[in-house]
Amino acid sequence: MFDTALTFSDLMFMLRGAALTLAITAVSVAAGTILGITFGVIRHQVGPWFAAPLTFVLDVLRSVPLLIQLILANAFQSIAGLGWSPFVVSCVVLSLYTSAYCSEIVRGGIQAVPMVTRRAARSLGMTWGQDMSHIVFPMALRVALPSWIGLTLGVMKDSALVLWIGLIELLRASQILITRLQEPLFILIIAGAIYFLISFPIARLGDRLEKQWRENDPS
Protein backbone atom coordinates (compact mmCIF):
# COMPACT_ATOMS: atom_id res chain seq x y z
CA MET A 1 0.00 0.00 0.00
CA PHE A 2 1.13 3.56 -0.67
CA ASP A 3 2.91 5.04 2.31
CA THR A 4 4.39 8.50 2.74
CA ALA A 5 6.20 10.46 5.41
CA LEU A 6 4.71 13.70 4.08
CA THR A 7 2.75 15.36 6.86
CA PHE A 8 0.04 17.99 6.78
CA SER A 9 2.53 20.62 7.93
CA ASP A 10 4.88 19.63 5.07
CA LEU A 11 2.03 20.18 2.66
CA MET A 12 1.36 23.57 4.25
CA PHE A 13 5.06 24.32 3.79
CA MET A 14 4.68 23.64 0.07
CA LEU A 15 1.53 25.74 -0.11
CA ARG A 16 3.33 28.66 1.55
CA GLY A 17 5.97 28.28 -1.17
CA ALA A 18 3.19 28.28 -3.76
CA ALA A 19 1.77 31.46 -2.20
CA LEU A 20 5.17 33.12 -2.61
CA THR A 21 5.35 31.95 -6.26
CA LEU A 22 1.90 33.43 -6.79
CA ALA A 23 2.80 36.70 -5.05
CA ILE A 24 5.99 37.21 -7.07
CA THR A 25 4.15 36.34 -10.30
CA ALA A 26 1.24 38.66 -9.52
CA VAL A 27 3.46 41.63 -8.66
CA SER A 28 5.84 41.05 -11.60
CA VAL A 29 3.13 40.51 -14.18
CA ALA A 30 1.14 43.53 -12.97
CA ALA A 31 4.13 45.88 -12.84
CA GLY A 32 5.70 44.34 -15.96
CA THR A 33 2.48 44.76 -17.92
CA ILE A 34 2.08 48.43 -16.95
CA LEU A 35 5.72 49.09 -17.84
CA GLY A 36 5.42 46.96 -20.99
CA ILE A 37 2.38 48.92 -22.21
CA THR A 38 4.22 52.19 -21.52
CA PHE A 39 7.37 51.04 -23.33
CA GLY A 40 5.37 49.51 -26.19
CA VAL A 41 3.38 52.71 -26.77
CA ILE A 42 6.53 54.85 -26.59
CA ARG A 43 8.32 52.61 -29.06
CA HIS A 44 5.38 52.62 -31.46
CA GLN A 45 4.90 56.36 -31.14
CA VAL A 46 8.45 57.72 -31.46
CA GLY A 47 9.65 55.34 -34.17
CA PRO A 48 12.64 53.01 -34.26
CA TRP A 49 15.39 55.69 -34.23
CA PHE A 50 14.32 57.60 -31.16
CA ALA A 51 13.33 54.40 -29.39
CA ALA A 52 16.73 52.79 -30.05
CA PRO A 53 18.16 53.29 -26.50
CA LEU A 54 15.00 51.87 -24.93
CA THR A 55 14.90 49.01 -27.42
CA PHE A 56 18.53 48.21 -26.59
CA VAL A 57 17.83 47.97 -22.85
CA LEU A 58 14.78 45.78 -23.48
CA ASP A 59 16.81 43.56 -25.82
CA VAL A 60 19.39 43.07 -23.06
CA LEU A 61 16.64 42.12 -20.62
CA ARG A 62 15.29 39.62 -23.11
CA SER A 63 18.58 38.03 -24.06
CA VAL A 64 20.47 37.68 -20.76
CA PRO A 65 19.28 34.55 -18.91
CA LEU A 66 16.97 35.40 -16.04
CA LEU A 67 19.15 33.54 -13.56
CA ILE A 68 22.14 35.77 -14.37
CA GLN A 69 19.96 38.88 -14.09
CA LEU A 70 18.72 37.78 -10.67
CA ILE A 71 22.16 37.01 -9.27
CA LEU A 72 23.73 40.19 -10.71
CA ALA A 73 20.87 42.40 -9.49
CA ASN A 74 21.09 40.83 -6.05
CA ALA A 75 24.85 41.39 -5.92
CA PHE A 76 24.64 44.98 -7.18
CA GLN A 77 21.90 46.01 -4.77
CA SER A 78 24.03 44.61 -1.98
CA ILE A 79 27.16 46.48 -3.19
CA ALA A 80 25.11 49.67 -3.59
CA GLY A 81 23.80 49.21 -0.06
CA LEU A 82 20.16 49.36 -1.10
CA GLY A 83 19.21 46.75 1.46
CA TRP A 84 16.49 45.18 -0.71
CA SER A 85 15.06 41.89 0.47
CA PRO A 86 15.31 38.93 -1.94
CA PHE A 87 11.55 39.31 -2.51
CA VAL A 88 11.98 42.91 -3.67
CA VAL A 89 14.97 42.00 -5.87
CA SER A 90 12.95 39.16 -7.41
CA CYS A 91 9.97 41.39 -8.11
CA VAL A 92 12.10 44.16 -9.64
CA VAL A 93 14.07 41.80 -11.91
CA LEU A 94 11.03 39.79 -12.98
CA SER A 95 8.99 42.96 -13.60
CA LEU A 96 11.64 44.37 -15.92
CA TYR A 97 12.04 40.98 -17.61
CA THR A 98 8.26 40.77 -18.11
CA SER A 99 8.09 44.38 -19.36
CA ALA A 100 10.68 43.62 -22.07
CA TYR A 101 8.54 40.81 -23.51
CA CYS A 102 5.30 42.65 -22.90
CA SER A 103 6.47 45.75 -24.80
CA GLU A 104 6.98 43.55 -27.88
CA ILE A 105 3.50 42.07 -27.49
CA VAL A 106 1.97 45.54 -27.08
CA ARG A 107 3.84 46.95 -30.06
CA GLY A 108 2.67 44.06 -32.22
CA GLY A 109 -0.89 44.53 -31.00
CA ILE A 110 -0.90 48.25 -31.78
CA GLN A 111 0.61 47.65 -35.21
CA ALA A 112 -2.16 45.17 -35.97
CA VAL A 113 -4.79 47.92 -35.70
CA PRO A 114 -5.38 49.12 -39.28
CA MET A 115 -4.41 52.72 -39.96
CA VAL A 116 -7.77 53.36 -41.67
CA THR A 117 -9.62 52.43 -38.49
CA ARG A 118 -7.55 54.90 -36.50
CA ARG A 119 -8.11 57.51 -39.16
CA ALA A 120 -11.84 56.97 -38.91
CA ALA A 121 -11.64 57.54 -35.16
CA ARG A 122 -9.61 60.72 -35.55
CA SER A 123 -11.88 61.98 -38.33
CA LEU A 124 -14.76 61.88 -35.84
CA GLY A 125 -12.92 64.41 -33.70
CA MET A 126 -11.40 61.93 -31.23
CA THR A 127 -8.12 62.97 -29.68
CA TRP A 128 -5.04 60.73 -29.73
CA GLY A 129 -5.85 59.60 -26.21
CA GLN A 130 -9.47 58.78 -27.05
CA ASP A 131 -8.37 56.89 -30.13
CA MET A 132 -5.87 54.91 -28.04
CA SER A 133 -8.22 54.08 -25.19
CA HIS A 134 -11.44 53.36 -27.11
CA ILE A 135 -10.18 51.95 -30.40
CA VAL A 136 -6.52 50.93 -30.35
CA PHE A 137 -6.25 49.26 -26.94
CA PRO A 138 -9.45 47.19 -27.18
CA MET A 139 -8.52 46.04 -30.68
CA ALA A 140 -4.86 45.41 -29.80
CA LEU A 141 -5.92 43.46 -26.72
CA ARG A 142 -7.64 40.86 -28.87
CA VAL A 143 -4.46 40.33 -30.85
CA ALA A 144 -2.15 40.43 -27.86
CA LEU A 145 -4.06 38.39 -25.29
CA PRO A 146 -2.87 34.88 -26.27
CA SER A 147 0.77 36.00 -26.18
CA TRP A 148 0.21 37.81 -22.90
CA ILE A 149 -1.34 34.72 -21.31
CA GLY A 150 1.67 32.74 -22.51
CA LEU A 151 3.99 35.34 -21.01
CA THR A 152 2.17 35.25 -17.67
CA LEU A 153 2.39 31.46 -17.47
CA GLY A 154 6.05 31.61 -18.48
CA VAL A 155 6.87 34.18 -15.81
CA MET A 156 5.06 32.07 -13.21
CA LYS A 157 7.27 29.10 -14.01
CA ASP A 158 10.43 31.20 -14.45
CA SER A 159 9.83 32.67 -11.01
CA ALA A 160 11.18 29.36 -9.63
CA LEU A 161 14.65 30.74 -10.38
CA VAL A 162 14.37 33.13 -7.44
CA LEU A 163 15.31 30.16 -5.25
CA TRP A 164 18.91 30.99 -6.22
CA ILE A 165 18.78 34.21 -4.25
CA GLY A 166 17.39 32.50 -1.20
CA LEU A 167 13.61 32.61 -1.53
CA ILE A 168 11.65 29.53 -0.56
CA GLU A 169 9.02 29.44 -3.28
CA LEU A 170 7.21 26.33 -4.43
CA LEU A 171 10.12 24.57 -6.17
CA ARG A 172 12.60 25.31 -3.39
CA ALA A 173 10.08 24.14 -0.78
CA SER A 174 9.72 20.90 -2.74
CA GLN A 175 13.50 20.45 -2.94
CA ILE A 176 13.82 20.87 0.82
CA LEU A 177 11.18 18.22 1.40
CA ILE A 178 12.77 15.86 -1.13
CA THR A 179 16.11 16.15 0.64
CA ARG A 180 14.48 15.42 3.98
CA LEU A 181 11.91 12.77 3.03
CA GLN A 182 13.64 11.12 0.04
CA GLU A 183 10.34 10.88 -1.85
CA PRO A 184 11.18 12.86 -4.98
CA LEU A 185 8.50 11.48 -7.32
CA PHE A 186 5.58 11.94 -4.96
CA ILE A 187 6.64 15.45 -3.92
CA LEU A 188 7.35 16.57 -7.49
CA ILE A 189 3.94 15.28 -8.57
CA ILE A 190 2.34 17.41 -5.85
CA ALA A 191 4.45 20.44 -6.85
CA GLY A 192 3.55 19.91 -10.50
CA ALA A 193 -0.12 19.65 -9.60
CA ILE A 194 0.06 22.92 -7.65
CA TYR A 195 1.73 24.69 -10.62
CA PHE A 196 -1.02 23.32 -12.83
CA LEU A 197 -3.77 24.51 -10.47
CA ILE A 198 -2.30 28.02 -10.57
CA SER A 199 -1.91 28.04 -14.38
CA PHE A 200 -5.16 26.39 -15.36
CA PRO A 201 -7.57 29.22 -14.43
CA ILE A 202 -5.35 31.78 -16.21
CA ALA A 203 -5.25 29.71 -19.39
CA ARG A 204 -9.01 29.04 -19.20
CA LEU A 205 -9.78 32.72 -18.71
CA GLY A 206 -7.76 33.47 -21.84
CA ASP A 207 -9.61 30.81 -23.84
CA ARG A 208 -12.97 32.13 -22.69
CA LEU A 209 -12.20 35.73 -23.63
CA GLU A 210 -10.83 34.66 -27.00
CA LYS A 211 -13.90 32.60 -27.75
CA GLN A 212 -16.20 35.43 -26.74
CA TRP A 213 -14.32 37.87 -28.99
CA ARG A 214 -14.02 35.49 -31.91
CA GLU A 215 -17.79 35.47 -32.28
CA ASN A 216 -17.72 39.17 -33.13
CA ASP A 217 -14.60 39.17 -35.23
CA PRO A 218 -14.53 39.20 -38.99
CA SER A 219 -14.05 35.68 -40.26
Add this chain to the structure above:
Amino acid sequence: MIRVENVHKSFGPLKVLKGIDLTVDQGEVVSVIGGSGSGKSTLLTCINGLEPIDQGRIEVDGIEVHAASTDINKLRRRIGIVFQQWNAFPHLTVLENVTLAPRKVLGMSRSQAEEIGVKQLDHVGLGDKLKVYPSKLSGGQQQRMAIARALAMSPDYMLFDEVTSALDPQLVGEVLDTLRLLASEGMTMIVVTHEMRFARDVSDRIAFFKDGLIHEIGPPSQIFDKPQKPETADFLKAAD
Protein backbone atom coordinates in the same frame (compact mmCIF):
# COMPACT_ATOMS: atom_id res chain seq x y z
CA MET B 1 -18.48 77.29 -46.66
CA ILE B 2 -15.39 75.28 -47.59
CA ARG B 3 -12.73 77.34 -49.31
CA VAL B 4 -9.64 75.71 -50.79
CA GLU B 5 -7.00 78.11 -52.10
CA ASN B 6 -3.95 77.14 -54.11
CA VAL B 7 -3.34 73.93 -52.15
CA HIS B 8 -0.19 71.98 -52.87
CA LYS B 9 0.58 68.61 -51.35
CA SER B 10 3.36 66.09 -51.94
CA PHE B 11 4.09 62.66 -50.59
CA GLY B 12 7.87 62.57 -50.75
CA PRO B 13 8.87 63.27 -54.33
CA LEU B 14 5.34 62.65 -55.58
CA LYS B 15 3.36 65.85 -56.13
CA VAL B 16 -0.27 64.94 -55.59
CA LEU B 17 -1.98 68.33 -55.45
CA LYS B 18 -0.51 71.12 -57.56
CA GLY B 19 -2.56 74.17 -56.73
CA ILE B 20 -6.18 73.34 -56.06
CA ASP B 21 -8.79 76.11 -55.82
CA LEU B 22 -12.32 75.14 -54.88
CA THR B 23 -15.19 76.75 -53.03
CA VAL B 24 -18.15 74.76 -51.81
CA ASP B 25 -21.17 76.71 -50.60
CA GLN B 26 -23.65 75.74 -47.93
CA GLY B 27 -26.08 73.12 -49.21
CA GLU B 28 -24.07 72.45 -52.33
CA VAL B 29 -23.16 68.99 -53.61
CA VAL B 30 -19.87 68.89 -55.47
CA SER B 31 -18.72 65.63 -57.05
CA VAL B 32 -15.07 65.08 -57.80
CA ILE B 33 -14.25 62.79 -60.69
CA GLY B 34 -10.97 61.84 -62.31
CA GLY B 35 -8.54 59.00 -62.80
CA SER B 36 -6.79 57.07 -60.05
CA GLY B 37 -3.92 58.96 -58.47
CA SER B 38 -5.22 62.34 -59.60
CA GLY B 39 -5.35 63.59 -56.01
CA LYS B 40 -9.11 63.41 -55.38
CA SER B 41 -8.93 61.47 -52.13
CA THR B 42 -5.96 63.44 -50.87
CA LEU B 43 -7.95 66.64 -51.16
CA LEU B 44 -10.63 65.24 -48.83
CA THR B 45 -8.14 64.12 -46.19
CA CYS B 46 -6.54 67.58 -46.38
CA ILE B 47 -9.89 69.30 -45.87
CA ASN B 48 -10.47 67.16 -42.80
CA GLY B 49 -6.98 67.99 -41.53
CA LEU B 50 -5.90 64.34 -41.57
CA GLU B 51 -3.07 65.29 -43.92
CA PRO B 52 -0.94 68.42 -43.65
CA ILE B 53 -0.57 70.60 -46.75
CA ASP B 54 2.63 72.07 -48.19
CA GLN B 55 1.28 75.34 -49.49
CA GLY B 56 -1.98 77.29 -49.77
CA ARG B 57 -4.85 77.32 -47.28
CA ILE B 58 -8.09 75.53 -46.55
CA GLU B 59 -10.84 77.28 -44.61
CA VAL B 60 -14.01 75.78 -43.22
CA ASP B 61 -16.49 78.48 -42.18
CA GLY B 62 -13.62 80.93 -42.02
CA ILE B 63 -11.48 78.71 -39.76
CA GLU B 64 -8.16 77.78 -41.27
CA VAL B 65 -7.85 73.98 -41.04
CA HIS B 66 -4.05 73.80 -40.93
CA ALA B 67 -3.39 76.82 -38.70
CA ALA B 68 -1.45 75.88 -35.57
CA SER B 69 -4.00 77.74 -33.44
CA THR B 70 -6.94 75.73 -34.80
CA ASP B 71 -8.36 73.04 -32.53
CA ILE B 72 -8.52 70.43 -35.27
CA ASN B 73 -10.42 67.88 -33.18
CA LYS B 74 -13.13 70.46 -32.58
CA LEU B 75 -13.27 71.44 -36.25
CA ARG B 76 -13.51 67.79 -37.34
CA ARG B 77 -16.78 67.41 -35.45
CA ARG B 78 -18.31 69.58 -38.15
CA ILE B 79 -16.76 67.74 -41.09
CA GLY B 80 -17.86 64.12 -41.44
CA ILE B 81 -15.81 61.89 -43.69
CA VAL B 82 -16.49 58.36 -44.95
CA PHE B 83 -13.67 56.41 -46.54
CA GLN B 84 -13.41 53.87 -49.29
CA GLN B 85 -12.37 50.99 -47.04
CA TRP B 86 -14.90 49.96 -44.47
CA ASN B 87 -13.51 51.07 -41.20
CA ALA B 88 -15.97 49.90 -38.65
CA PHE B 89 -14.73 49.55 -35.09
CA PRO B 90 -14.94 45.73 -35.03
CA HIS B 91 -15.08 45.38 -31.24
CA LEU B 92 -18.21 47.52 -30.93
CA THR B 93 -21.80 46.83 -31.95
CA VAL B 94 -23.37 48.86 -34.73
CA LEU B 95 -25.07 51.15 -32.22
CA GLU B 96 -21.87 51.52 -30.17
CA ASN B 97 -19.94 52.37 -33.35
CA VAL B 98 -22.32 55.23 -33.93
CA THR B 99 -22.63 56.46 -30.35
CA LEU B 100 -18.95 56.34 -29.32
CA ALA B 101 -17.91 59.70 -30.76
CA PRO B 102 -21.03 61.60 -29.63
CA ARG B 103 -20.42 60.31 -26.10
CA LYS B 104 -16.67 60.75 -25.89
CA VAL B 105 -16.15 63.76 -28.15
CA LEU B 106 -19.38 65.71 -27.62
CA GLY B 107 -19.84 64.54 -24.02
CA MET B 108 -23.41 63.28 -24.51
CA SER B 109 -24.99 60.89 -22.04
CA ARG B 110 -25.42 57.32 -23.19
CA SER B 111 -29.19 57.69 -23.59
CA GLN B 112 -28.86 60.96 -25.51
CA ALA B 113 -26.28 59.43 -27.84
CA GLU B 114 -28.34 56.29 -28.32
CA GLU B 115 -31.38 58.32 -29.24
CA ILE B 116 -29.38 60.04 -31.98
CA GLY B 117 -27.65 56.79 -32.96
CA VAL B 118 -30.93 54.93 -33.42
CA LYS B 119 -32.32 57.83 -35.44
CA GLN B 120 -29.31 57.95 -37.75
CA LEU B 121 -29.20 54.17 -38.18
CA ASP B 122 -32.91 54.20 -39.03
CA HIS B 123 -32.13 56.95 -41.49
CA VAL B 124 -29.65 54.76 -43.39
CA GLY B 125 -31.90 51.68 -43.10
CA LEU B 126 -30.04 49.83 -40.35
CA GLY B 127 -32.60 50.28 -37.60
CA ASP B 128 -32.83 46.50 -37.16
CA LYS B 129 -29.07 45.95 -36.76
CA LEU B 130 -28.38 47.95 -33.60
CA LYS B 131 -26.98 45.11 -31.49
CA VAL B 132 -25.16 43.36 -34.30
CA TYR B 133 -21.37 43.44 -34.67
CA PRO B 134 -19.97 44.90 -37.91
CA SER B 135 -18.51 41.54 -38.98
CA LYS B 136 -22.07 40.31 -39.46
CA LEU B 137 -22.91 43.12 -41.90
CA SER B 138 -22.45 43.18 -45.65
CA GLY B 139 -20.04 45.69 -47.16
CA GLY B 140 -22.87 47.99 -48.15
CA GLN B 141 -24.35 47.83 -44.67
CA GLN B 142 -20.98 48.59 -43.11
CA GLN B 143 -20.60 51.56 -45.38
CA ARG B 144 -24.05 52.83 -44.46
CA MET B 145 -23.14 52.36 -40.81
CA ALA B 146 -20.04 54.49 -41.38
CA ILE B 147 -22.27 57.18 -42.88
CA ALA B 148 -24.60 57.03 -39.86
CA ARG B 149 -21.57 57.24 -37.57
CA ALA B 150 -20.41 60.41 -39.26
CA LEU B 151 -23.95 61.86 -39.28
CA ALA B 152 -24.38 61.23 -35.56
CA MET B 153 -21.90 64.04 -34.94
CA SER B 154 -24.36 66.40 -36.69
CA PRO B 155 -21.71 67.62 -39.11
CA ASP B 156 -22.24 70.68 -41.30
CA TYR B 157 -20.28 69.05 -44.12
CA MET B 158 -19.87 65.51 -45.37
CA LEU B 159 -16.94 64.26 -47.41
CA PHE B 160 -17.29 60.93 -49.22
CA ASP B 161 -14.16 59.26 -50.52
CA GLU B 162 -15.08 56.67 -53.16
CA VAL B 163 -17.49 55.07 -50.73
CA THR B 164 -18.74 52.54 -53.26
CA SER B 165 -15.42 51.53 -54.83
CA ALA B 166 -14.79 48.57 -52.55
CA LEU B 167 -18.33 47.23 -52.80
CA ASP B 168 -19.78 44.42 -54.87
CA PRO B 169 -21.82 45.90 -57.72
CA GLN B 170 -25.13 44.77 -56.25
CA LEU B 171 -24.40 46.67 -53.00
CA VAL B 172 -23.48 49.98 -54.64
CA GLY B 173 -27.07 51.07 -55.12
CA GLU B 174 -28.05 51.00 -51.45
CA VAL B 175 -25.15 53.25 -50.50
CA LEU B 176 -25.79 55.67 -53.36
CA ASP B 177 -29.45 55.84 -52.31
CA THR B 178 -28.29 56.93 -48.86
CA LEU B 179 -26.12 59.64 -50.41
CA ARG B 180 -29.03 60.76 -52.60
CA LEU B 181 -31.19 61.03 -49.52
CA LEU B 182 -28.62 63.23 -47.78
CA ALA B 183 -28.27 65.45 -50.83
CA SER B 184 -32.02 65.89 -51.03
CA GLU B 185 -32.02 66.97 -47.39
CA GLY B 186 -29.65 69.80 -48.18
CA MET B 187 -26.40 68.40 -46.70
CA THR B 188 -23.28 70.13 -48.01
CA MET B 189 -21.22 67.36 -49.58
CA ILE B 190 -18.05 66.73 -51.50
CA VAL B 191 -18.29 63.31 -53.13
CA VAL B 192 -15.30 61.67 -54.74
CA THR B 193 -16.81 59.06 -57.01
CA HIS B 194 -16.47 56.90 -60.07
CA GLU B 195 -20.25 56.58 -60.38
CA MET B 196 -20.88 58.96 -63.26
CA ARG B 197 -24.62 58.56 -63.40
CA PHE B 198 -24.87 59.27 -59.69
CA ALA B 199 -22.59 62.32 -60.01
CA ARG B 200 -24.74 63.64 -62.80
CA ASP B 201 -27.98 63.12 -60.86
CA VAL B 202 -27.13 64.61 -57.49
CA SER B 203 -24.37 67.17 -58.04
CA ASP B 204 -24.73 70.90 -58.29
CA ARG B 205 -21.24 71.03 -59.72
CA ILE B 206 -18.70 68.48 -60.87
CA ALA B 207 -14.95 68.94 -60.65
CA PHE B 208 -12.76 66.96 -63.02
CA PHE B 209 -9.34 66.24 -61.51
CA LYS B 210 -6.29 65.47 -63.58
CA ASP B 211 -2.66 65.41 -62.51
CA GLY B 212 -3.26 67.17 -59.22
CA LEU B 213 -5.26 70.03 -60.72
CA ILE B 214 -8.92 70.80 -61.26
CA HIS B 215 -9.02 70.68 -65.01
CA GLU B 216 -12.60 71.69 -65.37
CA ILE B 217 -15.47 72.48 -63.01
CA GLY B 218 -19.07 73.21 -63.79
CA PRO B 219 -22.65 72.00 -63.58
CA PRO B 220 -23.31 68.42 -64.72
CA SER B 221 -24.85 69.65 -67.94
CA GLN B 222 -21.58 71.34 -68.87
CA ILE B 223 -19.27 68.51 -67.82
CA PHE B 224 -21.26 65.70 -69.36
CA ASP B 225 -22.85 67.37 -72.37
CA LYS B 226 -20.56 70.21 -73.32
CA PRO B 227 -17.14 69.66 -71.75
CA GLN B 228 -14.87 72.65 -72.34
CA LYS B 229 -11.64 70.69 -72.22
CA PRO B 230 -10.73 67.76 -74.46
CA GLU B 231 -9.25 65.89 -71.42
CA THR B 232 -12.65 65.96 -69.73
CA ALA B 233 -14.32 64.54 -72.79
CA ASP B 234 -11.62 61.86 -73.11
CA PHE B 235 -11.99 60.83 -69.47
CA LEU B 236 -15.77 60.60 -69.70
CA LYS B 237 -15.59 58.60 -72.89
CA ALA B 238 -13.19 56.16 -71.24
CA ALA B 239 -15.34 55.95 -68.12
CA ASP B 240 -18.46 55.20 -70.08
